[in-house]
Amino acid sequence: MARIGVFVCHCGENISATVDCGKVAETIGKLKHVALSTEYKYMCSDPGQTLIKEAIKEHNLTGVVVSACSPRMHEPTFRKACAEGGLNPFLCEMANLREHCSWVHEKNELTTEKAIDIVRTQVEKVKLNSALQPIKVPVTKTAMVIGGGIAGIQSALDIANCGHKVIMIERSPSIGGHMSQLSETFPTLDCSQCILTPRMVEVAQHPNITLYTYAEVESVEGFIGNFKVKVRKKAKSLDEKACTGCGLCTTKCPQKKIPNEFEQGMGMRPAIYVPFPQAVPNRPVIDKEHCTYYLKGKCKICEIVCPTKAIRFDQPDEILELEIGAIVVATGFDIKHADFFPEYGYGRYKDIIDGLQFERLASASGPTSGAILRPSDGKVPKNIVFIACAGSRDPAKGIAYCSKICCMYTAKHAMLYKHKVHEGKAHVFYMDIRSGGKNYDEFVRRAIEEDHVNYIRGRVSTIFERDGKLFVKGVDTLLGAMPVEIEADMVVLATAGVANSGAEDLAQKLHVSYDSHKFFAEAHPKLKPVETNTAGIFLAGACQNPKDIPDSVSQASGAAVKVAALFSQSELTREPLVAVVNRTSPPLYSTCVACGMCKPVCPYQAIELEEFKARDGRVVKKAARINEGLCQGCGTCVAVCRSKSIDLLGYSNNQVYAEVVALLNDY
Amino acid sequence: MSDFEPKVVAFVCNWCTYAGADLTGTSRIKYASNVKIIRFPCTGRIDFMLLLKAFANGADGIIVSGCHPNDCHYTSGNFHAKRRWIMFKELMDFMGIDMNRITFSWVSAAEGARWADVVNSTVTRIRELGPYVSYKELVNKSVEEEVKND
Numbered sequence: 001m002a003r004i005g006v007f008v009c010h011c012g013e014n015i016s017a018t019v020d021c022g023k024v025a026e027t028i029g030k031l032k033h034v035a036l037s038t039e040y041k042y043m044c045s046d047p048g049q050t051l052i053k054e055a056i057k058e059h060n061l062t063g064v065v066v067s068a069c070s071p072r073m074h075e076p077t078f079r080k081a082c083a084e085g086g087l088n089p090f091l092c093e094m095a096n097l098r099e100h101c102s103w104v105h106e107k108n109e110l111t112t113e114k115a116i117d118i119v120r121t122q123v124e125k126v127k128l129n130s131a132l133q134p135i136k137v138p139v140t141k142t143a144m145v146i147g148g149g150i151a152g153i154q155s156a157l158d159i160a161n162c163g164h165k166v167i168m169i170e171r172s173p174s175i176g177g178h179m180s181q182l183s184e185t186f187p188t189l190d191c192s193q194c195i196l197t198p199r200m201v202e203v204a205q206h207p208n209i210t211l212y213t214y215a216e217v218e219s220v221e222g223f224i225g226n227f228k229v230k231v232r233k234k235a236k237s238l239d240e241k242a243c244t245g246c247g248l249c250t251t252k253c254p255q256k257k258i259p260n261e262f263e264q265g266m267g268m269r270p271a272i273y274v275p276f277p278q279a280v281p282n283r284p285v286i287d288k289e290h291c292t293y294y295l296k297g298k299c300k301i302c303e304i305v306c307p308t309k310a311i312r313f314d315q316p317d318e319i320l321e322l323e324i325g326a327i328v329v330a331t332g333f334d335i336k337h338a339d340f341f342p343e344y345g346y347g348r349y350k351d352i353i354d355g356l357q358f359e360r361l362a363s364a365s366g367p368t369s370g371a372i373l374r375p376s377d378g379k380v381p382k383n384i385v386f387i388a389c390a391g392s393r394d395p396a397k398g399i400a401y402c403s404k405i406c407c408m409y410t411a412k413h414a415m416l417y418k419h420k421v422h423e424g425k426a427h428v429f430y431m432d433i434r435s436g437g438k439n440y441d442e443f444v445r446r447a448i449e450e451d452h453v454n455y456i457r458g459r460v461s462t463i464f465e466r467d468g469k470l471f472v473k474g475v476d477t478l479l480g481a482m483p484v485e486i487e488a489d490m491v492v493l494a495t496a497g498v499a500n501s502g503a504e505d506l507a508q509k510l511h512v513s514y515d516s517h518k519f520f521a522e523a524h525p526k527l528k529p530v531e532t533n534t535a536g537i538f539l540a541g542a543c544q545n546p547k548d549i550p551d552s553v554s555q556a557s558g559a560a561v562k563v564a565a566l567f568s569q570s571e572l573t574r575e576p577l578v579a580v581v582n583r584t585s586p587p588l589y590s591t592c593v594a595c596g597m598c599k600p601v602c603p604y605q606a607i608e609l610e611e612f613k614a615r616d617g618r619v620v621k622k623a624a625r626i627n628e629g630l631c632q633g634c635g636t637c638v639a640v641c642r643s644k645s646i647d648l649l650g651y652s653n654n655q656v657y658a659e660v661v662a663l664l665n666d667y
Numbered sequence: 668m669s670d671f672e673p674k675v676v677a678f679v680c681n682w683c684t685y686a687g688a689d690l691t692g693t694s695r696i697k698y699a700s701n702v703k704i705i706r707f708p709c710t711g712r713i714d715f716m717l718l719l720k721a722f723a724n725g726a727d728g729i730i731v732s733g734c735h736p737n738d739c740h741y742t743s744g745n746f747h748a749k750r751r752w753i754m755f756k757e758l759m760d761f762m763g764i765d766m767n768r769i770t771f772s773w774v775s776a777a778e779g780a781r782w783a784d785v786v787n788s789t790v791t792r793i794r795e796l797g798p799y800v801s802y803k804e805l806v807n808k809s810v811e812e813e814v815k816n817d
Binding site for chain 2: 070071072073096098099100101103104105106110111114117118121508511513533577601603604632633634635636638639640648651653656657659660661663664665
């Protein structure tokens with residue numbers, strides 16, 4: 001016979017201020033099978049938990065209902081307390097009296113009545129709970145890092161240095177990400193490539209890291225500790241082992257007019273190319289979309305000139321099937337391209353560029369070797385206007401958030417310009433200066449006070465051309481919204497940071513959530529910033545939201561620790577709340593009729609048909625079987641099962657029907 | 668019928684609507700106390716026979732709510748729930764069940780205020796419709812007859 005203990009928590013006054021806890025405990029105490037019904041000020045406190053543990057022993061309880069806050073908050077706490085008291089933790093349920101009752105209703109009788117209904121429902125449920133044992137699953141101690149920018153690099157190195165294998169996937173031909181495109185970094189103005197490239201080389205040379213560039217995730221199956229990832233290694237049309245990286249092919253390629261992605265279209269590249277001189281790996285790839293041979297069937301000059309005969313035109317894409325224990329997503333961000341701003345005339349006027357293009361102009365390895373020259377005629381701009389918040393914090397443009405990095409890099413751009421063009425004038429239109437961060441505000445002040453950058457607080461309405469000159473029209477709100485018109489030789493837009501292309505597609509493959517801007521969503525905004533809602537998949541860097549380098553690196557190390565913690569155990573214990581198909585003795589075997597309806601609805605491919613054979617090998621029965629390692633316990637199969645042969649542990653048919661009945665009927 | 672207090676049962680998923688209702692609580696947004704929540708892992712788990720069971724036991728109204736499309740914790744459970752709802756709605760309507768008594772909605776874990784709206788608008792609607800007795804009486808009568816025939 002069931003002996004249920006009910007523990008009503010006051011939560012200080014959070015519950016007792018609106019719910020008559022005494023009446024709840026008293027009413028519930030009169031129910032059949034309730035051996036004990038008591039109340040206490042703080043159930044989650046140490047004495048509260050001790051109360052439960054002792055009551056389990058004293059009253060020989062077969063089930064516990066803690067009537068307190070949301071189970072999403074304290075279910076693990078009380079289940080652990082029950083386990084310590086000698087009761088199977090899955091015989092403990094919580095009645096949510098705080099979030100779903102006391103906090104949302106006024107103090108009156110109806111609220112107390114509702115509280116009683118909630119508790120009674122859980123009492124009826126817990127009577128039907130069964131003692132479950134946690135499921136143990138093995139852990140594959142290999143991590144996958146998706147994305148080879150600074151966040152991915154940091155994560156991969158940290159995990160690899162903990163002694164675990166790492167596989168890094170990068171979709172472009174080289175790792176390095178956006179950081180490799182930057183000229184100098186705020187607030188120290190040290191050269192981006194100088195600090196990044198040693199890390200890139202370390203990744204390539206690390207014995208624990210396997211690097212696949214020009215590769216993309218094809219599909220992800222499985223679960224924490226046991227992912228099966230298919231990776232498409234796009235054909236580079238090159239035998240990477242034979243290639244020495246001499247670069248002769250890239251100089252002889254007749255196709256030379258392809259906009260260079262690395263230079264943000266500010267320079268040109270051939271069809272067989274290495275993205276940039278310090279690329280890792282430093283091996284060329286053939287861009288099939290532009291290569292003359294792939295387009296017209298003849299050319300093959302690269303194959304002819306290659307001294308090691310490394311070119312392979314017939315190379316197919318390769319699909320790798322990898323066993324992975326944890327995944328770090330570090331796919332980074334992109335910037336909104338300036339054509340998003342027709343009012344600023346991008347496309348019509350050549351001398352309007354975006355922030356990343358300015359980085360390439362200012363970079364010593366860039367198309368102008370670091371000289372600030374405007375794109376239209378290659379002259380040095382004497383007057384340059386920077387527009388911050390181009391798109392960011394502009395709900396009308398669909399981007400309500402702050403892109404975080406623009407204030408700082410705009411100050412940096414203005415400084416770099418002033419350092420290179422001493423007689424030039426730099427103007428910055430801004431909304432607010434957001435320079436939170438170590439030495440950040442000092443940096444902006446330096447731009448204003450030492451480098452005499454002209455900061456104008458106000459927005460720009462339009463940019464137009466008059467007599468071959470650009471005019472930037474805006475307001476100065478610190479001078480009472482006075483209209484300002486500045487003649488500019490060049491305009492740089494600090495465009496908003498946005499999610500990378502393909503982020504949504506990847507999120508769906510990984511089964512992780514993303515926000516309305518397609519940035520990956522963390523499991524909790526404060527306390528789980530590197531986890532996703534899918535166990536075993538972690539986030540690093542700007543794929544979560546726009547971030548600067550220090551933030552990306554810190555988060556990447558955070559994600560690496562989560563992976564290392566996961567890999568520190570050889571097997572994981574999982575909650576046993578999974579679906580099961582009933583089994584009984586032959587000749588019935590199961591009430592399942594093998595209709596197969598459950599198989600296609602399972603999001604985790606956890607269901608297969610099991611065959612039962614007679615001694616002579618004949619198949620006498622087929623029935624569905626659920627792999628408890630793959631099942632995540634959603635219960636979709638339970639609802640579609642026509643013969644009611646599947647049940648979900650913890651949310652069984654008996655339990656949920658009992659809940660419905662208990663909720664609507666007084667006893 | 669001014670003192671009529673509707674009984675509304677909410678079948679919600681753990682990851683979005685249950686968490687959303689938790690947020691309503693943490694945000695201290697007040698709503699009608701007539702609704703009582705039953706937690707499921709996913710809307711995909713919700714067998715629509717449960718809705719009939721609830722009506723048979725005297726529910727005046729029902730809310731089914733889960734994650735927004737594409738946000739399901741289990742990828743696709745809410746789509747299965749939606750699909751089942753489309754079929755079942757027709758079927759229940761055909762059976763003569765008052766479909767105005769069921770609210771099918773999506774409430775995410777971030778939409779605490781929306782949950783309060785869903786509850787309040789449902790309770791207001793059910794209050795206007797009055798107690799739902801016809802289905803309950805029908806079930807009780809058929810159960811009685813069955814007992815008699817046995």
